[in-house]
Amino acid sequence: MKQRRQPAVGSRGMTRREILRxxxxxxxxxxxxPFVLRYAGAADAFSWRRxxxxxxxxxxxxxxxxxxxxxxxxxxxxxxxxKVEFSDLPEIQARQKLTVEFTAGSGGIDVWYTSLHVEKRxxxxxxxxxxxxxFLKDPTMTSPEYDWNDMAGGAKQAVTQPDGSISGLPAFVDxxxxxxxxxxxxxxGLKPPRTLADMEGFAQKFHNPPSLYGFVARGLxxxxxxxxxxxxxxxxxxxxxxxxxxxxxTPEAIKSMDWYAGMLRRFAPPGVVNFNWYECSAAFMQxxxxxxxxxxxxxxxxxxxxxxxxxxxxxxxxxxxxxGGHFSPIFSNAxxxxxxxxxxxxxxxxxxxxxxxxxxxxxLLAGVGSARTSVWNDPEVxxxxxxxxxxxxxxxxxxxxxxxxxxxxxxxxxxxxxxxxAIQKAIEGAKSAEVLAQxxxxxQEVLDKTEK
Amino acid sequence: MPNPTDAVRLxxxxxxxxxxxxxxxxxxxxxxxLFPAPAAITVALIIIYPVLYTGWMSLQEWFASSLxxxxxxxxxxxxxxxxxDPRFREAFFRTLYFTFLxxxxxxxxxxxxxxxxxREFWGRGLVRTLSILPxxxxxxxxxxxxxxxxxxxxxxxxxxxxxTGLAPFKWTYSSRTALYALALVDVWEWTPLIMLIAxxxxxxxxxEPYESALIDGATDLQSFWYITLPLLRPTIIVAILxxxxxxxxxxxxxxxxxQGGPSNASETINxxxxxxxxxxxxMGYASSMAVALFAIVMGASLILMxxxxxxx
Numbered sequence: 001m002k003q004r005r006q007p008a009v010g011s012r013g014m015t016r017r018e019i020l021r022x023x024x025x026x027x028x029x030x031x032x033x034p035f036v037l038r039y040a041g042a043a044d045a046f047s048w049r050r051x052x053x054x055x056x057x058x059x060x061x062x063x064x065x066x067x068x069x070x071x072x073x074x075x076x077x078x079x080x081x082x083k084v085e086f087s088d089l090p091e092i093q094a095r096q097k098l099t100v101e102f103t104a105g106s107g108g109i110d111v112w113y114t115s116l117h118v119e120k121r122x123x124x125x126x127x128x129x130x131x132x133x134x135f136l137k138d139p140t141m142t143s144p145e146y147d148w149n150d151m152a153g154g155a156k157q158a159v160t161q162p163d164g165s166i167s168g169l170p171a172f173v174d175x176x177x178x179x180x181x182x183x184x185x186x187x188x189g190l191k192p193p194r195t196l197a198d199m200e201g202f203a204q205k206f207h208n209p210p211s212l213y214g215f216v217a218r219g220l221x222x223x224x225x226x227x228x229x230x231x232x233x234x235x236x237x238x239x240x241x242x243x244x245x246x247x248x249x250t251p252e253a254i255k256s257m258d259w260y261a262g263m264l265r266r267f268a269p270p271g272v273v274n275f276n277w278y279e280c281s282a283a284f285m286q287x288x289x290x291x292x293x294x295x296x297x298x299x300x301x302x303x304x305x306x307x308x309x310x311x312x313x314x315x316x317x318x319x320x321x322x323x324g325g326h327f328s329p330i331f332s333n334a335x336x337x338x339x340x341x342x343x344x345x346x347x348x349x350x351x352x353x354x355x356x357x358x359x360x361x362x363x364l365l366a367g368v369g370s371a372r373t374s375v376w377n378d379p380e381v382x383x384x385x386x387x388x389x390x391x392x393x394x395x396x397x398x399x400x401x402x403x404x405x406x407x408x409x410x411x412x413x414x415x416x417x418x419x420x421x422a423i424q425k426a427i428e429g430a431k432s433a434e435v436l437a438q439x440x441x442x443x444q445e446v447l448d449k450t451e452k
Numbered sequence: 453m454p455n456p457t458d459a460v461r462l463x464x465x466x467x468x469x470x471x472x473x474x475x476x477x478x479x480x481x482x483x484x485x486l487f488p489a490p491a492a493i494t495v496a497l498i499i500i501y502p503v504l505y506t507g508w509m510s511l512q513e514w515f516a517s518s519l520x521x522x523x524x525x526x527x528x529x530x531x532x533x534x535x536x537d538p539r540f541r542e543a544f545f546r547t548l549y550f551t552f553l554x555x556x557x558x559x560x561x562x563x564x565x566x567x568x569x570x571r572e573f574w575g576r577g578l579v580r581t582l583s584i585l586p587x588x589x590x591x592x593x594x595x596x597x598x599x600x601x602x603x604x605x606x607x608x609x610x611x612x613x614x615x616t617g618l619a620p621f622k623w624t625y626s627s628r629t630a631l632y633a634l635a636l637v638d639v640w641e642w643t644p645l646i647m648l649i650a651x652x653x654x655x656x657x658x659x660e661p662y663e664s665a666l667i668d669g670a671t672d673l674q675s676f677w678y679i680t681l682p683l684l685r686p687t688i689i690v691a692i693l694x695x696x697x698x699x700x701x702x703x704x705x706x707x708x709x710x711q712g713g714p715s716n717a718s719e720t721i722n723x724x725x726x727x728x729x730x731x732x733x734x735m736g737y738a739s740s741m742a743v744a745l746f747a748i749v750m751g752a753s754l755i756l757m758x759x760x761x762x763x764x
Contacts, residue, residue, distance in 0.1 A: 095730075126518055221714070270604040270625065421716055424713065428626065
């Protein structure tokens with residue numbers, strides 16, 4: 001049996017034991033290979049299919065951004081293999097549901113659409129936001145195309161908490177702009193108002209009830225707060241002092257209350273005291289009103305010929321300036337992930353998909369603005385935009401003069417209710433100084449209780 | 453009462469008992485506890501536990517949160533309700549006023565309708581059926597319809613008002629009229645309930661007193677005032693009791709139509725406590741309001757029950 005001992009390959013050859021060992025290694029390698037590769041893929045590269053087969057639950061609130069996103073969900077499911085279930089409630093009801101679910105710790109909601117101007121501090125203090133910073137830094141979790149730095153500075157600031165954690169991916173920033181009836185302004189040879197005084201004068205000129213009212217804005221308590229805040233800023237006031245005390249009884253505040261309540265009392269349709277954006281938009285779309293200001297994203301419905309009698313007749317402009325400066329109140333909304341979610345991976349995939357450039361472009365084509373700066377110049381957007389040019393222009397220009405429209409405190413809702421009641425009383429004829437004295441007292445009490 | 457089989461068994465105990473036999477004997481002896489047990493446990497879980505929990509929560513300060521736990525503050529919430537919160541005080545009187553308005557109108561109209569429909573006339577069945585329809589509809593749906601009807605420029609109510617030559621109202625769109633407009637919806641919806649109960653009462657009245665009154669020469673008005681009303685009183689009071697309890701805690705129509713506004717002109721205790729709980733997340737304080745509302749409803753019911761027994 002000497003021959004067997006002779007070298008078969010190379011100078012030394014392999015022993016039987018060596019051959020066996022090699023064979024086993026090759027077999028094992030062939031069997032394990034795919035796993036090793038897949039593992040390596042997960043470690044080094046981003047894949048949209050990583051969470052295929054899992055499912056998530058999303059809580060939307062009713063607004064144009066969500067309406068558009070809901071229609072895009074099948075694309076997300078196809079691209080990622082993640083199954084999506086969602087529910088869609090008006091903002092206030094949605095917040096009530098979220099609070100109950102989060103307090104109970106049910107873990108049933110993975111993703112929600114967060115209105116940062118109301119929820120930011122309270123939900124953060126309650127521990128309900130998952131910090132997305134760790135996902136953003138992780139190249140296996142965030143697509144290389146995501147481009148975080150494309151988000152507008154104000155939007156990034158809005159999702160960042162005092163401890164540096166990131167509470168959501170910015171969906172859109174909502175500045176307020178002026179909507180006016182282009183056709184009526186042309187008839188009278190007027191340009192959109194550049195100052196508060198212009199605005200008042202124009203409202204007077206157009207006011208011819210019951211066929212046409214000069215002006216409308218929100219009267220309903222709580223909803224009316226941001227509308228008034230803008231007047232307050234324009235006249236040089238602020239809701240808080242630098243050291244965080246209530247500051248709504250100043251001469252500027254009283255003047256702004258006189259102005260805002262006076263405009264609504266004199267030039268708005270009857271019943272304005274209970275109008276939210278819905279009633280305001282309805283009156284505007286019925287052609288009853290000459291000027292209206294509100295969140296820029298409510299505009300898409302004005303151009304909808306089925307809903308609106310004034311499609312094509314609406315002009316869009318930056319809000320006028322006042323003696324205290326030129327501002328647009330802005331509100332930030334984001335896609336947030338619940339800290340209680342057990343499916344944060346797929347939830348984050350949805351959040352980044354929904355706030356990606358591609359989705360932002362689709363939203364923009366549907367007439368909903370974006371927190372991303374690059375998409376406004378996208379050729380497709382410019383070619384196929386549903387909204388007129390002056391709308392995009394007003395949007396971009398307003399972002400430049402944007403200022404947070406509500407205080408960043410825990411008790412935002414309390415503030416809105418307190419000042420809201422004061423505004424309603426003033427509209428119905430109470431003295432501004434008196435209602436604000438009361439509001440100042442109540443607001444300070446809330447701050448004392450919730451900001452400690 | 454001793455069980456006869458038990459007695460037999462006691463007199464002649466079997467030497468060895470299987471588990472099954474012992475179990476069945478246990479069940480037999482304790483049947484009076486075992487059979488109601490599922491119902492009792494259900495009631496305890498879904499009624500008694502939440503009531504006790506609300507009472508416990510009302511002694512805490514807690515803003516719904518997963519990080520900070522409730523803090524025990526004893527009766528501070530109640531002290532705040534009683535002495536430090538003008539918004540609650542206003543809501544309290546508003547709730548009573550709303551209840552008084554709605555229930556008194558409903559009672560007068562309801563009893564009047566019952567007297568009318570108690571007479572024999574052609575088409576009575578049809579009219580009776582039609583008149584209880586408001587009660588059958590969902591309050592939220594009714595409220596939404598009334599929101600449209602009350603709209604100051606587009607609604608049908610102001611059109612009807614203008615036909616009579618009056619100046620238009622602002623209905624729920626003004627803090628002066630909102631509460632009355634809401635009470636009107638309540639009246640529209642719940643008058644039929646009082647009518648139904650009063651009709652049942654009328655059907656049960658004896659005929660003899662009326663016959664003797666007729667012989668003695670009493671007028672219709674006199675026999676109504678001295679016979680019908682006193683005999684019907686216990687029935688009417690039950691009807692008022694039902695309606696008062698319901699009105700004190702009205703939520704649906706107010707929440708849908710005004711959410712307590714304009715200003716806080718239609719904010720009742722129930723709306724206020726809902727706002728405290730689910731807009732301000734002030735759970736402890738909201739719980740103490742819930743307990744207070746419970747006490748108010750209880751108190752009102754006790755007074756009415758007492759009135760039912762006392763003569764006047």
